[in-house]
Amino acid sequence: MWDYTDKVKDHFLNPRNVGKIDDADAVGEVGSLACGDALRLFLKVENERIVDARFQTFGCGSAIASSSALTEMVKGKTLDEALLVTNRDIAEFLGGLPKEKMHCSVMGREALEAAINNYRGIETTQHELEGEVVCECFGVTDAQIRRAVEENDLKSVEDVTHYTKAGGGCERCLPDIERLLAEVRGAREARPAPAAAAPRKLTNLQRIQLVQKVIDEEIRPSLQADGGDLELVDVDGTTVYVSLRGTCTHCPSSQLTLKGGVEARLKEIVDPELQVVEVQ
């Protein structure tokens, strides 16, 4: 039995945004029956902003959860903002995935790119199969492997298989994967380490907007899935005032949710100084 986080289980058991958009402005498809998982992503776009996202997925629990998470993450984003979503973001949104299932998050990111390419009139097949096929079993190119290594700091052939599926079939391509891994890692290690980015200094307005965004996009959907909810009441400097709603009001674990869940996430994304306070 895989050790899935509660959030993965929630998005698998209660997937958000399932189905087609009949008049979709963009469709992205990756995977196949033979590969064992496939994702078809539908986007509705207005003024370069994603106003709706839906999905159809054939695959395991992680694949369905990753697809559901992806649709939640991209709704409301501009296309350029959505293109910044990485497979790591999808996995982190879910509280992590087993390493063997990271390819499900990669499938999400690839479907998103395919959909945006489709919207922008870029031929997906050309984009997807850029480079030379290294893994014949799963149709993975050297470009895909290089990118996965680069973006996820992969260190072993096994990691590459977990993230891209390359090498997971007949294994004839393992020496090629090893070579690509050495090339990319060699190039990475030769680069001077980037200077540590200065911490972002948010204006009050930016802080309020970001708090609202995290609550709306991440926190409320997971609480609503269990019949609860949370409302942002006010933000005063680094103190965030919230009010619990629905089943959360009587929940014995509500303080744990506020401190361990809501506050921890806001500290991580918005400002490490933030404190969450409940008001009635």
Next chain:
Amino acid sequence: MAEIYLDNNATTRVDPAVFEEMRPYFCELYGNPSSMHTFGGQVGGRLAEARERVAALLGCEPVEILFTSCGTEGDSTAMRSALEAQPEKRHLITTKVEHPAVLNLANHLVKKGYHLTLLGVDAEGMIDLDELRSSLRDDTALVSLMYANNETGTIFPIQAAAELVKSRGIPFHTDAVQAAGKLPLDLRTLPVDYLVLSGHKLHAPKGVGALFVRRRTPFRPFLIGGHQERGRRGGTENVPGIIALGKACELAGAHLAEENTRVRALRDRLEQGLLAAIPDARLNGHPTERLPNTSSLAFKFVEGEAILLLLDQKGICASSGSACTSGSLEPSHVLRAMGVPFTYAHGSIRFSLSRFTTEAEVDAVVAELPRIIERLRAISPFREDDAPTAVCTC
């Protein structure tokens, strides 16, 4: 939530009577049978009784039974022993659908310089005796064929295969881990040299098994150590486990008729109920030559791990030959060898019953699974009339 356990080919519940039989040997009669004192020595008699019970189930002499720790150890001991006894012979025959205990050892032996022939199977998981016949060589050291497949339940024609192989004077090994306790086995008429069983597949605990080695078969121990098992398997005996295995074998013999009538009927009720209720479903395995407790079904356009997770939500335990369940990226080697189409292979679920399975449990699965498949098909992009043109070269 009441648990409905239909994964008995993975492991079984220890029969309460078996547990009671082994219980005193942990804290009360914990002596070492090799000891010179009466306290330890008295245990030796119970080991002999357990050996007789195992031999009675198989129709062999007690002296032909060696106690092991598991099926894998039995397979390794038998195969390595046969090869070591004939160092001049470098060819091995087995099948593409064996349990990893045999298949991975065979592949390892290739690295040591052995030539390996892997027999294929047809769409029902059955071997072809003509292919076996034509594969036999003068330097064939061993033929190893499983008695029944753990994933599909397909039963190989072991009697005919063993007669054919023995007519050429070649040693024959069968991994009977799934068959022992479910099918009548009689080594008086079945001409195999080595046969392996595992305790936890027939309601004994994990950590004990047995290896049958026919008299006068050349033997080389795998675990070399003390004098235990007449010098054929070193290591202090797992006394509680062996006593449990003896009792489990006695009970399995007593329940053999039930296994092939009541359990088989329950399996058929489950299988027919599901195939009738769920469109685009099919059976993996042989329709008739199959273990009475096993049903491997495949559901088009859905994925096995997702099915298992939703079954688990309902307290139903089964297993899958799908890729995602195991962490592998491809469906099971058994389903691939059978040529099960990818449209089905990824959505394969194995149900395996036992004598503890009830009609109510089977009916609960027949009620729940169609809803689960429907739910996953509603999410799936694949439809007969609407298949994606997915970008994938595989």
